[in-house]
Amino acid sequence: MKGSYDIMIVGIGGQGTILASNIIGEACILEGRTVRGAETHGMAQRGGSVESHVRIDGKFGPLIAPGTADLLIGFDLLEGLRYSHFLRPDGKIVLSERLVIPTSVYVQHLAIPSSEELVKQLSRFNLTLIKAEEIAKEAGSVLSSNVVMLGAASHQIPLDESSLIQAVQRLVPKKTIEINTRAFTMGRKVGPGC
Amino acid sequence: MDQRYLLGNEAIALACLESPVGFVSGYPGTPSSEVIEIIVAHPDRSSYVEWSVNEKVAFENALAAAWCGVRSLVTMKHVGLNVAADPLMTSAYTGVTGGFVIMSADDPFAHSSQNEQDSRMYAKFAKIPCLDPSTLQEAHDMVRDAFALSEALGLPVLFRPTTRICHSKSNVTVGPVLPYSGKGEFHKDPRQYVVIPAHTRILHRKLNEKQPAVRKRISESGYNQYHFRGKRAIIASGIAAAYVQEIIPPDVSFMKIGAYPIDEEWLAGFVRKHQEVLVVEELFPVVEEVVREVAGTVTIFGKKSGHAPYEGELSPESVARIMESCGFSPAVHYSSVQPAPDLPPRPPILCAGCMHRPVFYAIKKVFRDGIYPSDIGCYTLGLQLGAVDTTICMGASITVGSGFSHAGEERDIVATIGDSTFLHTGIPGLLNAVYNGANMTLVILDNRTTAMTGHQPNPNTGCTACGGLSPQISLEALCRACGVAHVEVVDPYDLVMLTAALKTAKSFPGVTVVIAKQPCVITARRAGVRRGKYRVDPDTCTGCGTCIKFGCPAIEQRDEKAWINDLCSGCAVCAQLCPAAAIGREVSR
Ligand code: SF4
Ligand code: SF4
Numbered sequence: 132m133k134g135s136y137d138i139m140i141v142g143i144g145g146q147g148t149i150l151a152s153n154i155i156g157e158a159c160i161l162e163g164r165t166v167r168g169a170e171t172h173g174m175a176q177r178g179g180s181v182e183s184h185v186r187i188d189g190k191f192g193p194l195i196a197p198g199t200a201d202l203l204i205g206f207d208l209l210e211g212l213r214y215s216h217f218l219r220p221d222g223k224i225v226l227s228e229r230l231v232i233p234t235s236v237y238v239q240h241l242a243i244p245s246s247e248e249l250v251k252q253l254s255r256f257n258l259t260l261i262k263a264e265e266i267a268k269e270a271g272s273v274l275s276s277n278v279v280m281l282g283a284a285s286h287q288i289p290l291d292e293s294s295l296i297q298a299v300q301r302l303v304p305k306k307t308i309e310i311n312t313r314a315f316t317m318g319r320k321v322g323p324g325c
Numbered sequence: 326m327d328q329r330y331l332l333g334n335e336a337i338a339l340a341c342l343e344s345p346v347g348f349v350s351g352y353p354g355t356p357s358s359e360v361i362e363i364i365v366a367h368p369d370r371s372s373y374v375e376w377s378v379n380e381k382v383a384f385e386n387a388l389a390a391a392w393c394g395v396r397s398l399v400t401m402k403h404v405g406l407n408v409a410a411d412p413l414m415t416s417a418y419t420g421v422t423g424g425f426v427i428m429s430a431d432d433p434f435a436h437s438s439q440n441e442q443d444s445r446m447y448a449k450f451a452k453i454p455c456l457d458p459s460t461l462q463e464a465h466d467m468v469r470d471a472f473a474l475s476e477a478l479g480l481p482v483l484f485r486p487t488t489r490i491c492h493s494k495s496n497v498t499v500g501p502v503l504p505y506s507g508k509g510e511f512h513k514d515p516r517q518y519v520v521i522p523a524h525t526r527i528l529h530r531k532l533n534e535k536q537p538a539v540r541k542r543i544s545e546s547g548y549n550q551y552h553f554r555g556k557r558a559i560i561a562s563g564i565a566a567a568y569v570q571e572i573i574p575p576d577v578s579f580m581k582i583g584a585y586p587i588d589e590e591w592l593a594g595f596v597r598k599h600q601e602v603l604v605v606e607e608l609f610p611v612v613e614e615v616v617r618e619v620a621g622t623v624t625i626f627g628k629k630s631g632h633a634p635y636e637g638e639l640s641p642e643s644v645a646r647i648m649e650s651c652g653f654s655p656a657v658h659y660s661s662v663q664p665a666p667d668l669p670p671r672p673p674i675l676c677a678g679c680m681h682r683p684v685f686y687a688i689k690k691v692f693r694d695g696i697y698p699s700d701i702g703c704y705t706l707g708l709q710l711g712a713v714d715t716t717i718c719m720g721a722s723i724t725v726g727s728g729f730s731h732a733g734e735e736r737d738i739v740a741t742i743g744d745s746t747f748l749h750t751g752i753p754g755l756l757n758a759v760y761n762g763a764n765m766t767l768v769i770l771d772n773r774t775t776a777m778t779g780h781q782p783n784p785n786t787g788c789t790a791c792g793g794l795s796p797q798i799s800l801e802a803l804c805r806a807c808g809v810a811h812v813e814v815v816d817p818y819d820l821v822m823l824t825a826a827l828k829t830a831k832s833f834p835g836v837t838v839v840i841a842k843q844p845c846v847i848t849a850r851r852a853g854v855r856r857g858k859y860r861v862d863p864d865t866c867t868g869c870g871t872c873i874k875f876g877c878p879a880i881e882q883r884d885e886k887a888w889i890n891d892l893c894s895g896c897a898v899c900a901q902l903c904p905a906a907a908i909g910r911e912v913s914r
Contacts, residue, residue, distance in 0.1 A: 133571075133657065144673065156330035156494055166330060168494035173355035173437040174777060177703065178878055179673035185494075191571035192564060193493040196641040198662040209668065216662040233671040234878045235709070241669050243882075252665060 135167075135189040136289050137199060141214040142206030143231055144176035147277035150302060151204065152183035154281060157298035158290045159187055169193035178234075180210055187289060204284045206263070206277065207231055208249040215253060224256050225284040225322060227263040227276065259283070259323040266317050271310035278303070278311045282318025292319070327499050333490045336461045336497045337428070338363035340468035342370060345503040346398050347423070348390035349374040350383040352749065353778035354402030355437035356491035357430035361400055362779065365790050369502045376781050376790040379719070379749040380405035384412045384427070391425035391481070392518065393509030396472045400428040403444050404718065408750065410447070413481075417451045418528035419518055420479040423509075424472030431487045433607045433638035439701070439718060441636055443608035448483040448585055452532055454539055455483045455585040456548065459566035461495040463583060467548065469500070474546070478539055480532075487607065489564045489638065540588045548583035551595050557653065558595070561605040562612050568644040569605055572655040582612050593619035603627065603651055607639050626651040675706050677879035678856075678894030680817040680843035681770055685712035686875060686898075687820060688739050688768065691827040695737035698725040700751070702743035703777045703845075704770050710876060712741070720750030727754070727763035727836075737831060738765040744800065745775035745783040752807065759808035759836045766830045767809075767838045769800055772845040780848050804838045817841040820901045846894045856895030858911045861887045865907035872899040872908065 138155065142148045152168055159166035167189030171181040184195045200218045205211030205226040218224065230246050237243075250260070261283045267276040278299060285295055296315060303311040331339070338360045341349065349372055351361050365374050373390075377383035380401040387399035401409065406429040413427070429444040448455030456471055458464035464486055475482040516524050543549070551558075558578035561569040566581040573579055580595055596602055596619055604613040604627035613627040626632045633647045642659040649655065675682050681704040688697065689712050699705060699713040700722035707713040715725050726740035742751050747769055758765065775781040782788050787797050804812045811833045815826040823841065830837035844854070861872075866886045873880055879893035889899075889908075900908040 143671065152494070153330065156496075160328055160330045160496055163328075165496050166494070168330075169489060170492055170494070171436075172359075172492045174673045174703075174706075175437075177673040177676060177706070178671075180671040189495075192567035192641060193489060193495070194568075194640050196645075196659045197664075198660050209671070212665050213668050213671075214664075216664045232881060233669050234674055234876055234880075235672065236669045237873050237880075237882050238709075238876050244669060 133199065135186040136201050137195045138185045138187070138202045138204065138288065139195060139200045139214055139217050140183040140185065140204045141210045142181060143210060144171070144179050144181050146206045148181050148183045148206065151277045151281050152185045153302055154295065154298045155185045155187065155288065155290070157302055158294040161294040161297055162290060164188055165190050167191070167193040180213060182214055202284060202287050204280055206280060208246055209233070209244060212249050212252055215256060218256060222256065223287055223323065224253060224258045225280065225287070226253070226258060226260055227280055228260050229264055261318065261321060263318070266321065267314055270314035270317050272307065275307070275311050275314035278314040279318035282315035283322035285315070285319050286322050286324035328496050329499055330494060331461065331497045331499070332359060333461050333464055333486060333493050334359035335363050336465040336499070337468050337486065338367070339499045339502070340465045341398050342367055342502040343469050343500045344396055344424070344472045345505040346372050346472065347395040347505040347507050348372060348387055348397040349400070350377045350386045351400030352377055352380045352383050352405055353775050353781045354405050354430070355778055356432060356488045357400045357402045357428060358778045358781065359491070360428065361790065362781070367502065369504070371505045374790050376783065378784060380409040381411060384409035388412060388416050388421070388425065390509055391421035391423040392419070393511045394423040395507055395509045396424040396505070398426045398428065401430070402438065403429050403431045403442050404438060404440060405429070406444055406447055408719065413447065414451050415520055416481050417453050417532055418520060418525055421475060421481060422479070424475035425481040426468065426471045426475060426484050427481055428484045428486070430491050431485055431608070433487055436488050439716065441608060443611065444483060444485040445585060445611045446609055448485070449611070452536065453480050453483055454478065454543060455485055457485050457563045457583055457585070458490055459563055459581060459583060461490065461493060461497050463548070464490050465497050465499065467583070470546070474542065478535065478542060480535070480539070487564055487638070536586070540586050543584045543586060544588040544591050546584050549581065549587060551580035552578060553598065554578045556599055557601045558599040559603045559605060559648070559653065560612060560616060563607055565605045565607055565639045565644060568639060568641045571641060572645055572648070572657045574654060574656050577653060585611070587612070587615050589615060589619050592616065596620055596623055599623055601626065603632070603648065603653055605633060605639065605644055605647060608635070610635070672709070673706060674709065674876070674878050675703060676846050676894070677877050677892040678846045678896035679703070680772055680841060680845070681707060682710065682875065682877065683817045683820060683823060683896075683898045684741070684768060684770060684841045685710045687823045687827055688712055688741070691824060691831060692737045692739045695739045696729055696734060698722045698729065698738065698740045700742040700746045702746055702770070704741060704743055707741065719746055720754055723751055723754035723758055723767055726765040726767070727758035727761065730763040730765050731761070740765060740767045742767065742769055743776070744769060744771045744773060744785045747800070748784055752803065755804065755809070755836070756807045763836055764834060765836055766827070767836065769838065769840045771800055771840050771842040774845050774848050776845045776847065780845065800840050804840075809836050809838050811837040812840065813838070814840045814842055817843050818896050818898055820898060850894070858889065858893040858895055859897065859900055859908055860889050860911040862907045862909065865905050867905050867907070869904060871902055871904060875899055875902055
């Protein structure tokens with residue numbers, strides 16, 4: 132039995148996957164628990180596909196092995212599918228409905244993937260779709276989509292809601308604390324398991 | 326003592342400030358860059374910090390500080406150590422008085438690099454100690470202690486984290502940041518610091534005589550440890566040790582190697598208590614070779630037996646497979662799973678409005694059958710636009726170009742290089758090309774920053790690492806001083822002028838230079854530049870696809886027509902390309 136709860140957060144460089152994983156890490160510190168994480172830095176941040184691994188109660192390496200993640204949080208439909216093999220068969224996916232078509236698809240005339248097809252391919256998993264951008268706009272800024280997603284996934288995460296909220300407030304820019312707290316709470320209301 | 330959730334490079338930076346370090350220099354390179362950025366930004370920093378123009382320069386500056394008794398750190402990525410290899414090799418001879426830590430961050434799997442070299446080999450080559458952390462806490466503690474280790478031995482210490490240390494995160498216990506109050510003072514001693522043959526022969530002998538003390542000190546450091554548990558053992562180093570510890574069966578002995586050189590007697594004592602030993606490490610078989618030397622009749626598994634790979638990075642599942650392949654059944658079994666097939670890739674891409682894109686576009690138009698040597702930076706992504714034919718190492722666009730020219734290549738040669746890379750190692754190549762009469766055009770992509778690694782300043786930016794103003798250097802004057810007769814500066818957002826400048830450069834013999842100048846869109850946005858967005862008029866758009874082929878990530882295709890999304894930074898280049906004049910500035914109503 133592994134001793135950690137393993138979360139993959141995936142998306143596109145610039146969407147805020149790193150902030151989301153930092154919030155989880157910070158919440159672990161608040162609860163006095165060990166945690167490990169790994170993330171994509173450097174060139175891939177220029178609009179490439181990015182992944183963050185977070186292992187709550189992790190004591191060893193930072194990487195999650197394919198087929199073993201407990202939860203996948205995806206900020207883009209295509210990226211959600213790309214990393215879905217990291218999940219264990221009964222793992223959960225909390226996924227934003229957003230889909231950004233990679234520019235290479237247009238330039239190289241590849242088949243344009245549709246949201247419906249992507250969702251269909253994910254149907255073998257326990258999947259919840261979140262209108263993250265709409266909710267974020269309602270909360271006050273579309274930039275808080277990542278925190279909406281975290282809120283939506285938070286029932287699955289074995290950390291107290293209060294620690295997660297405190298971590299959000301510690302890590303987001305001062306001016307956006309209110310918006311992001313609202314984003315988290317609104318996300319939490321629509322997430323699976325509430 | 327404080328528990329914090331830190332990035333590896335943050336833990337390393339804090340450890341330097343705890344030591345405390347007095348002098349820091351480096352050249353940006355993934356995965357090492359954040360260390361200096363974090364040190365610079367720390368409110369309680371009292372050390373001197375600089376971004377140097379290249380790794381050799383950074384290394385020599387820090388070495389001099391260490392000669393003055395100042396605790397010094399120099400940071401770079403693994404390939405940067407090649408550039409700094411010249412001073413590295415002889416710095417072991419001269420030694421240091423202040424602690425000198427060389428951070429060379431390795432990148433197994435070449436996540437963001439041109440090769441997968443193993444810096445541990447450099448430490449062996451230079452005969453200096455090497456520290457190779459397996460966790461972030463260890464990275465922190467090693468760096469904190471490395472300065473004292475360097476001082477005790479009078480040698481530089483190589484600290485070699487890998488990408489999975491630098492860019493991993495963990496809870497880490499850190500200590501208080503201390504003020505650095507020392508002042509450097511150089512004590513003249515020509516026999517130590519002037520390496521003429523008569524001196525260096527003696528210095529080399531002394532370095533060799535130091536080695537037993539180095540080994541002893543390393544075994545006392547506690548970074549190499551073992552647990553004796555049975556007749557079989559796994560020896561692992563670096564991050565691989567963390568993967569092994571998660572899945573090692575309870576009846577298998579475990580040894581972790583985190584510091585080099587390894588004391589052979591101590592190692593032999595452990596190895597010979599076992600029947601079979603598996604060595605797990607990334608890249609070169611550095612540990613395995615020593616293990617094999619002392620193994621006697623013990624069976625050794627590893628790279629040399631074909632059980633573990635020489636290339637790439639390891640992972641929990643690959644370590645499990647290696648263990649299975651030589652009969653060490655891991656405590657956790659990973660089932661093999663396949664990623665969803667045939668998904669369109671999403672590689673990194675030049676930003677919307679990046680100045681590099683129109684430059685590559687125009688080069689391909691003007692020099693249709695040309696050869697395009699390029700260099701290392703965001704613009705290496707010009708590969709996707711078919712405008713990058715070679716990349717080997719920093720500065721080599723120019724030298725490869727002149728080499729092609731002298732080799733008898735008759736096609737036009739157009740080299741591209743960024744401003745930071747030009748200043749790093751490009752200038753000698755340009756000087757050489759002019760001096761030896763090459764025929765080529767050099768395009769300097771001048772966005773006034775070191776963009777790819779996170780927008781660090783360079784001498785062309787006008788400010789230093791700590792934010793102080795620095796004299797604006799002129800790339801144009803620099804090129805002219807190298808002897809280039811034709812140098813033209815142009816705005817790459819102006820396609821007509823850009824194309825004309827390239828045509829003019831093409832018409833002259835010898836080495837010509839075009840400097841395309843526009844700030845990087847990310848730094849421009851941070852500085853508050855807002856150009857306004859562009860939009861496609863759907864009624865005028867004929868769906869010809871010209872703008873889409875340009876490859877800007879702000880341009881999408883919707884219902885057979887072009888459509889511009891929120892990423893648009895208003896460079897206006899697509900508007901100049903559209904044959905139907907369907908693209909214009911968005912008018913707010
Ligand atoms: S970061 Fe700057 S230089 Fe790099 S792709 Fe973006 S705009 Fe271009
Ligand atoms: S103006 Fe055109 S080319 Fe420039 S960023 Fe906007 S969409 Fe891209």
